[in-house]
Amino acid sequence: MKEAKLLFVGRLMKEAELEVKLAEEKRPKAGAESRAGGVQVELQGSELWRRFHDIGTEMIITKAGRRMFPSVRVKVKGLEPLQQYYIAIDVVPVDSKRYRYVYHSSQWMVAGNTDHSCITPRLYIHPDSPCSGETWMRQIVSFDRVKLTNNEMDDKGHIQSLPAEGVQTFSFQETEFTTVTAYQNQQITKLKIDRNPFAKGFRDPGRNSSSFHLEDPLESQDFLNPTYVKDPSGNARP
Amino acid sequence: MKEAKLLFVGRLMKEAELEVKLAEEKRPKAGAESRAGGVQVELQGSELWRRFHDIGTEMIITKAGRRMFPSVRVKVKGLEPLQQYYIAIDVVPVDSKRYRYVYHSSQWMVAGNTDHSCITPRLYIHPDSPCSGETWMRQIVSFDRVKLTNNEMDDKGHIQSLPAEGVQTFSFQETEFTTVTAYQNQQITKLKIDRNPFAKGFRDPGRNSSSFHLEDPLESQDFLNPTYVKDPSGNARP
DNA sequence: CTATTGGCACCTAGGTGTTAAATT
């Protein structure tokens, strides 16, 4: 089975940012003219990403690999329908500092340096790659299977590099995050529990909180929960 | 998410057979010389397939799509490491008859004809395709996500055709099966329940039956069941 | 009558934050 993992080295490393990369396959001529075609990459669920970002997004990393929440989903426009493309995401360190969370002030403080030079860049290529522009544009491109890990031995689903030419990079401020092995800011924990369906078991049954903030049905899929349409009696037929 | 479904039209249609197809991508010259390279495709779990075949394999088809059990897994040898290949499976009708199961004699009897001419051939391309010979040979190629359906509108994961040249076909007698909407032969039901981990709920708790016949650990993965290692008390921590 | 469908209980498989213990 294909499994997607993104290596992420370092401990409390503040400010990693996600980049979506797009590469044309066997590009006939590398030149600026076809790049000027106006490819657009639009982050889906950006409202939720922004809510996390306003608090200070944290992503858990484990040895076995942990998914990101929210996950990266993009809509791509302006591709040439018949051209084949690779799409990938990358995690880029924003600085070389190490950070520590200071609880009483609810802030991240610089706590040293990290040597990023030893980190080999690891791209996660979308498993549908390569694929025609037409197919990529027809659907939302989802990286929800990607996992972050601090296990340096694990390089599943990665490649070393993309072609030097014909690669366009799109980055999104709101996907900036800090990697942690345990959540530091309780507001982050709360928002994750509220929005990630897999954390439903930790939701406060008293408050109906933000369950109705369905800004992005792709991220909050409660409306698909069969509990809401099933016969509440739970009786089997006679 | 990619989902694999194989259309299978007709009702009790006896004797479909699985074929594994292998196609070279952008083959420089179509000729017999490179085909003579001695590619081998070996069916994994053939012992279990044979046990079903001896009884008369039945596969359930549903509108939503049903997986095959056993699933098709092959080991491929003799590919050119750097050449790119597609690998696919196909379901091929063995005859044009329709069959009916006669319970008292435990046999399938001819019960009419089926017009196969209206059935468009539907190949299921392995999702890893295209892939280098080296990569294909390094691991077992598994089609366990393939689903059989009788919904003619559903053609997910299929293509119309492969290139006319440079395609090799490998077929396996023991993968012959009859499609049904409900199992006819109770021996088949029993063997499915015994060997398919997802049917464990129907196993007879009294007999330990064939749970120890682990000829093929890939098909019978009971040894991974956490039930056997978990604390049986089921107590939570204080 | 036979063949098919849909709901179901019971599984596998694996994604959550929590917690206590281990590590540094």
Place this chain on the structure above:
DNA sequence: AATTTAACACCTAGGTGCCAATAG
């Protein structure tokens, strides 16, 4: 003291055959 790990209860998601109901 801060960080990381591992086991866990509780979820989502979906693969089984069974059985009653429906379709043909």
